[in-house]
Amino acid sequence: MNIRVGYGYDVHQLADGEEFWLGGIKLDYHKGAVGHSDADVLIHVICDALLGAANLRDIGFHFADTDPEYKGIDSKILLDKTVALIRSRGYEIGNIDVTVSLQKPKINPHIPEMKKCLAKVMNIKEDDLSIKATTTEKLGFVGREEGVDAHAVVLIYKIDGNKIENQYGH
Structure with missing residues (x-):
């Protein structure tokens, strides 16, 4: 079994009326x-982490912010395309762990709905997706409510039937 880990980070500015x-x-x-x-920062970090784990570059490479096709697009579509891409390379999702930093609003009450929604998009068990929330104790751009950021770590795996050999050929 070929196991890979990917990491994603994203940040978006917050503005009134958006x-x-x-x-x-x-x-x-x-x-x-x-x-x-x-601008769904949580989905974007999952996409970046999945793409990175599969050595497929990043979200901006596949879905450029200069491409009018993606203007205003629902990020769930980007996630669906990302999962299809890694699966086309023979990978499956083991688990995903996400942390969102946001001063306000509090998102803990919304996490179960987020997990249900995203697990359905990715066709994984909700138990394979962890979403956590934190604040920055009013420090930095997150603490001043100027932005939101998120980090994700993913594990993907490929079962190809071949024995994985160590550096000595065993």
Whole structure:
């Protein structure tokens, strides 16, 4: 079995009057994330981590923010395309661990709905997706409510039937 780990990081500015999409769901808040797509930072880090684990570059390479096709696109579509791409290379998702840093709004009450939504998009068990929330104790751009950031770590695997050999050929 070939096991790979990927890491993703993303940040989006928050602005008044923008819609706030996070984890595939729309949050009711007076600020939202700014971006070329729907600016769902949680989905973007998952895409980046999956692509990185499969050595397929990053989200910007596959879905450029200069491409009008992706202007305002629902990030769940990008996630679906990313998962299809890694699966076309023979990989499956082992698990995903995401941390979102956001001062306000509090997202803990929304995590079960986010997990349900994203697990369905990726066709994985909800138990294979961990979403955690934190604040920065009012420090930095997150603490000043100027932005949101997220980190993700993923494990993917490929079962190709071949024995994996160590450096000595065993």
